[in-house]
Every structure is written in C-alpha cells, then in structure tokens.
Amino acid sequence: MTGIIIDKISMVFTLPDGGDVHALNKVSLNIEPGQIVSVLGPSGCGKTTLLNILAGFLSPTDGEVRHNNQTVTGPGAExxxxxxxxxxxxxxxxxxxxxxxxxMAGKPKAESVAKCEELLNIVGLAGFGEKPVYQLSGGMQQRVALARCLANDPDVILMDEPLGALDALTREKMQGLILKLWKETGKTIILITHSVEEALFLGERLIVMAPRPGRIVEDFSLPFPRQALTTNARDVKASPEFVAKREEVLSMIWEMEEEIMGGGIEVRGLSDA
Amino acid sequence: MREQKTPSSLAIWLGLADNSFTRQKTVKFGDESAVSSGRFYSILIVILLLSAWIITSVFGLIKPFYWPTIGGTGDRIIKLLSEGFRNVPLWEHVGISVYRVFAGVLSGALIGIPLGFSMGLSSVARGLFDPIVEFMRPIPPLALIPLIILWFGIDETAKIALLFLASLFIMTIAARSGVSSVRISKVHAAYSLGASKLQILRHVILPNALPEIFTGLRTSMGVCWGTVVAAELVAADKGVGSMIMIAKNFLQTDTVVIGIIIIGVIGYIIEMFMRFLERVFIPWKGKG
Structure with missing residues (x-):
C-alpha cells in the first residue's frame, strides 16, 4: 500500500523533574497519495511533533510511520x-x-536551471532569481520556500504553519497558491495550521487534534479545496456550508482551549474519540 | 498652523539643528536616534587641541622631554621617512608589525576555526577541548610572554607563536558560537532536501557561521595588534613597538609620540579594512 501510514505512534517526553508528557498517544492515520490534509488543534496537542515525526526529525517512542511501505527512520528528499x-x-x-x-543530489546544472525557471514562473517570482533572499518580503520568501521544496520533486510536502508569519492579505493569496500547486503537481500535502479557516480551505481532509495526551479527535472530509479550484476563494469562504463548518470546528477548538486554561467547561465529544 | 523655520542644511550637518525627523519628535531625551552627531563640537575640540599644541610649542611652555613641539615633530617625521629609525626604514618597522599580526591571526584562524567547529559538532571534541579553551580564554596573551621567551627565545617564531595563541582561542570560540547559532530549521530543511552530513557542514553550517567568524577575525586583529606592540616593547629590534621603546631610551619623545600615532592609525585602518571585507563577503549578515 502506498501513501503514508501512521501506525499507532506515541511520543513521550520525560521532563527534568521526572514527569512524563504524552505529546502523542497511539495516533493512527492513513494518508492516500495526492491528498491534501490539514491538521488543526490547540497549542500543545502534538501536531508539530506529529509533523516532525513524519519528516523524520524525531523518532516516536512507540509505533512507526511508513511511507510507500518504507519505515521512516530519518529525513529524506522524498x-x-x-x-x-x-x-x-x-x-x-x-x-x-x-x-x-x-x-546536493548532483543533478546536471542545465536541468535544474530549467526547472528553477519554470518554478519561479509558477510561484509568481519570475525575474527575481538573482535577488538575495533577504531582500524579499515574507510572502515572497515563502514562495521561494515552496519552489525550493518542489524543485526536489518530493513525494510528500509537509508544511509547518507555512503561512503563520504572513499578514492576512498575503496569507489569502498564498492559500490560493498552495491549492494551485496541489492541483498542478498532484503531490500529497500535509499542512499544520492554527487558523480554522485556513484548515477548512486547504484540507480535503481535516484532522482535529486534542491535547493531554495528544490525539486525533476528528477526521472530516471536506469539499472546499476542490470547490476553490473552480470557484472564487472568497465565495467558497462565504458560503453557508463553509461558515457553518467553521463555527463548528471553532467552538470545538475553543472548548479544548478553555479546558486547558482550567475554564472548567465540559468538553463534548472528546471522551469517546 | 505653527510657524516653523527650516534650519539650513549646514546647521543640520554640523549637528546644531535637528533634522526634519527629529524636529517632529516631542520625546528626545532617551531616544538615541534623536541625538545628533554634534559635528560642530567635534571640529571645535580638534581645533582647540591643535591650537593648544601650537601655542605651547611657540611659547615653549612644555619641555620637549615631556611633549614634543609641533615643529620638532614635523622635522622628526621627515627625518624618519627619509632616514628611517636606527638604520631601518620606517615602513619596515610598520611592515614587520603588521606582518606579525596577520601571520598570528591567520595561523590562529587556521587551527581555531576547525577546532571551534568540532566543538560545536561533536561531544568528544567539546569534552576534550572545553577545559583548555575555558582556562586559556581569560589569560591575557601578555602573561604568556615570559613562557614564550623561555620556549622559543626572542626571534620571530616567538612573536608569531604568541600572536597565534592570542588569536587561537578567540577564533575557536567564534567558530563554535557560529555553529551553535545555526537555526535548526535550516539544518532540517537541508536534510529534507537530501543533503548529506558533509554537505550540511559545507553548505549550511560554514556559511551560517561566517558572520561570527568574521567578528572573531576582527576581534583577533584588534587583540593581536595590541599584543604585538606590547611584545615588541619587551624584546625586538624591529617593529613599531620596539621603535618607541628604543626611542624612549634615547629620550626621543617626538619619535615616541609619532610611534603612538602610527599605532593608532594602523589599528584604525585594520578595523576599517575588516569592516570592508565583511560588507563584501557577508552582505547577508544579520538578515537571516
């Protein structure tokens, strides 16, 4: 079976005072090739840990991740x-x-120059190739980061809050770019975000995680990314369907946050997840 | 609307009037950028000091033994330039000191940078060298002169060995902190792009550490310049330091003062040169 299989992974960090933090507890997930999946959850739910395990920067305490039937043991160009x-x-x-x-892979120069030229066009940076990156704005830098990742032709693209540091307008534009890249390249994309709207817009599948211990509580199938490929992005985000889903997920996240803050509010639907 | 008289650009340049940005600020005390260069006062103090020197020279108010007259100093400069000092041309005195500094700094960098890298990358190297580096760091290089003389005598090797030690630990610490300043996301990104460990070292860690290495080189240059002059004061027959020491023995105060001015000027030129190299070679400094 191809794609990514997350097989009952747990991650336990031991604190200096001897206590344990269960960053992830028996998390399982199958991601099919070509899917775009967003991962959402309050801070401390282990979503970044999960992504770091997928990338191979961390090795789980228990369980394993398989990518195209190969166990992930470290970072790799795929x-x-x-x-x-x-x-x-x-x-x-x-x-x-x-x-x-x-x-780094020793590919012929001419080939990578041509590929680079093509990618600059795709991400809208044609003519910026000779610029030092520190002269670019935050949004342009993230375009370069996307192009750099694509130039390597990976199987899966992992994104760790890729738009988190951008202003709201740039962010909307970049969401469109990510969808366009997904459509044109057909890559598997797994994206972590703090923004509910972004998670709904960029996930044909939305994974909601909860903290203490870090676990998956919801796995939604969503129509919005595919709608956005043919319709205006603002229309998708303003549709009653999108708004209703946004409120549903938002209140879910809010309740989890309240629980963390000790708000004492009863959390529905988490115990049986 | 309030009347606002625009001050002349000369007054702004001299620092006697606020520029158009500062003029709009109501909070000036505590805002460093609102403090003007005060160029007028800089020019004033230089003129005052020079006038004082001219006046004391003309009226013979200070014995040349304590401070030379301006005319005598001028004559001495011409003599030093044409005849040299003690049968050695002036440029040779300056040249040998500069040569020693560059030889010391470069040899220190050549050993110190790999040492610092290894301490940033391997726990064995860190464990082995940390006690030595931490112990040697606070010792002023001048305190090593007696030992260096015992080991190497007083020839050229001794001076370069001293300067090597002076720069070695500065460069080691600079290279090590260069390694630790690498953002882990850059290393992760490079691994995810398929780079090997060696490629990470060459293409990520090295360029990332260059700004710190350059700062280390600048510090080394400064420390070595100070150390070489002091070392030449102790034992040498050539070099700016030895020049002023020998001149003192002959009560040639004017040569001593000229030597001090030369030391200051060369030190300044070295610093400017290093800043120039920094701008050319690492324009990305501080922009990560």
Missing part, C-alpha cells in the same frame, strides 16, 4: 518540508536556494 519562516539560506540567491536540492 518528504519535503516547508517551515514557518527563516529556513531559507540567506547567503544564497533565490535561484541557488531553489536549486539547492538538485545540486
């Missing part, structure tokens, strides 16, 4: 990663950042 910010190589130009992966 699983590309887009970080929130600051992961570009500021000593390189836009071109050299994008060609980093192919260069």
């Amino acid at each position: 699983r590309g990663m887009v970080f929130q910010q600051g992961a570009l190589f500021e000593w390189l130009t836009v071109n050299d950042n994008i060609q980093f992966g192919p260069k």
Whole structure:
C-alpha cells in the first residue's frame, strides 16, 4: 500500500523533574497519495511533533510511520518540508536556494536551471532569481520556500504553519497558491495550521487534534479545496456550508482551549474519540 | 498652523539643528536616534587641541622631554621617512608589525576555526577541548610572554607563536558560537532536501557561521595588534613597538609620540579594512 501510514505512534517526553508528557498517544492515520490534509488543534496537542515525526526529525517512542511501505527512520528528499519562516539560506540567491536540492543530489546544472525557471514562473517570482533572499518580503520568501521544496520533486510536502508569519492579505493569496500547486503537481500535502479557516480551505481532509495526551479527535472530509479550484476563494469562504463548518470546528477548538486554561467547561465529544 | 523655520542644511550637518525627523519628535531625551552627531563640537575640540599644541610649542611652555613641539615633530617625521629609525626604514618597522599580526591571526584562524567547529559538532571534541579553551580564554596573551621567551627565545617564531595563541582561542570560540547559532530549521530543511552530513557542514553550517567568524577575525586583529606592540616593547629590534621603546631610551619623545600615532592609525585602518571585507563577503549578515 502506498501513501503514508501512521501506525499507532506515541511520543513521550520525560521532563527534568521526572514527569512524563504524552505529546502523542497511539495516533493512527492513513494518508492516500495526492491528498491534501490539514491538521488543526490547540497549542500543545502534538501536531508539530506529529509533523516532525513524519519528516523524520524525531523518532516516536512507540509505533512507526511508513511511507510507500518504507519505515521512516530519518529525513529524506522524498518528504519535503516547508517551515514557518527563516529556513531559507540567506547567503544564497533565490535561484541557488531553489536549486539547492538538485545540486546536493548532483543533478546536471542545465536541468535544474530549467526547472528553477519554470518554478519561479509558477510561484509568481519570475525575474527575481538573482535577488538575495533577504531582500524579499515574507510572502515572497515563502514562495521561494515552496519552489525550493518542489524543485526536489518530493513525494510528500509537509508544511509547518507555512503561512503563520504572513499578514492576512498575503496569507489569502498564498492559500490560493498552495491549492494551485496541489492541483498542478498532484503531490500529497500535509499542512499544520492554527487558523480554522485556513484548515477548512486547504484540507480535503481535516484532522482535529486534542491535547493531554495528544490525539486525533476528528477526521472530516471536506469539499472546499476542490470547490476553490473552480470557484472564487472568497465565495467558497462565504458560503453557508463553509461558515457553518467553521463555527463548528471553532467552538470545538475553543472548548479544548478553555479546558486547558482550567475554564472548567465540559468538553463534548472528546471522551469517546 | 505653527510657524516653523527650516534650519539650513549646514546647521543640520554640523549637528546644531535637528533634522526634519527629529524636529517632529516631542520625546528626545532617551531616544538615541534623536541625538545628533554634534559635528560642530567635534571640529571645535580638534581645533582647540591643535591650537593648544601650537601655542605651547611657540611659547615653549612644555619641555620637549615631556611633549614634543609641533615643529620638532614635523622635522622628526621627515627625518624618519627619509632616514628611517636606527638604520631601518620606517615602513619596515610598520611592515614587520603588521606582518606579525596577520601571520598570528591567520595561523590562529587556521587551527581555531576547525577546532571551534568540532566543538560545536561533536561531544568528544567539546569534552576534550572545553577545559583548555575555558582556562586559556581569560589569560591575557601578555602573561604568556615570559613562557614564550623561555620556549622559543626572542626571534620571530616567538612573536608569531604568541600572536597565534592570542588569536587561537578567540577564533575557536567564534567558530563554535557560529555553529551553535545555526537555526535548526535550516539544518532540517537541508536534510529534507537530501543533503548529506558533509554537505550540511559545507553548505549550511560554514556559511551560517561566517558572520561570527568574521567578528572573531576582527576581534583577533584588534587583540593581536595590541599584543604585538606590547611584545615588541619587551624584546625586538624591529617593529613599531620596539621603535618607541628604543626611542624612549634615547629620550626621543617626538619619535615616541609619532610611534603612538602610527599605532593608532594602523589599528584604525585594520578595523576599517575588516569592516570592508565583511560588507563584501557577508552582505547577508544579520538578515537571516
């Protein structure tokens, strides 16, 4: 079976005072090739830990992750990663950042130059290739990060709050770009976000996680990303269906947050998850 | 509307009037950017000091033994430039000191940078070298002179060995902190792009550590310049430090003062040169 299989992974960190933190508790999930999946949850629910395990930066205390039937034991070029910010190589130009992966792999220069040119067009940065990355705005830097990841032609793209540091307008534009890339490349995309709207808009599947211990509480199938490929993004986000879902998920997250803060509000639907 | 007289650009340049940004600020005390260069006062103090020197020289108010006259200093500069000092041309005195500094800093960097990298990357190296580096760091290089003389004598090797030690620990610490300043997301990104450990070292850690290494080089240059002059004061027959020491023995106060000015000027040029190199080679500094 291809795709990503997360098989009952648990992650326990031991604190200096001897206590244990269950960042993840027996989390299982199958992600099919070509799916775009968003992961949402209050802080401390283990979503970043989950992504780091998928990327191979952490190894789970228990269970395993298989990617195309191979157990993930470390980072690899078949699983590309887009970080929130600051992961570009500021000593390189836009071109050299994008060609980093192919260069490390020893690919022919001409081939990666052509690919880079093509990607610059796709992410809307044509003509910026020779610029040093530190001269670009935050949104443009994230475009470079996406192009750099795609230049390596990974099987899966993992995104750790890729738009979290951007202003609201840039963020909307970038959401459109991510959907466009998903449609054009057919890659599997797993995306972590703090924004409910973004999670609904960018996930044909939305995984909601809860903390203490970190676990999956909901797994929604959503029509919005596919709708957005043919309709205006604002129309999708303003549709009654989208708004209703947004309120539902939002109140779910709110309740979890209240519980963490010790608000004493009863949480519905979590105990049986 | 309130009347606002625009001050002349000369007054702004001299720091006697606020520029258009500062003029709009109501809070100036405590806002560093609202403090003007005060260029007028800089020019004033230089003119005052020079005038004082001219006046004391003309009226013979200070014995040349304590401070040379301005005319005598001028004559001495011409003599030093044409005849040199003690049969050695002036440029050779300056050149040998600069050579020693560069030799010391470069050899220190050559050993110190790999050492610092290994301490940032391997716990064995960190464990092995940490006690030595931490012990040597607070020792002023000048305190090593007696030992260096016992080991190497007083020839050229001794001076370069001293400067090597002075720069070695600075460079080690700079390279090590360069490694630890790498954002882990950059390393993760490189691994996810398929880079090997060696490629990470060459293409991520090294360029990322360059700004800190450059700061280390600048500090080393400064420390070594100070150390070389002091070392030459102790034992040398050539070099700016030895020049002023020997001049003192002959009560040539003017040569001593000229030597001090040369030391200051060269130190300043070295600092400017390093800043220039920094701008050219690491324009991304502080922009990660």
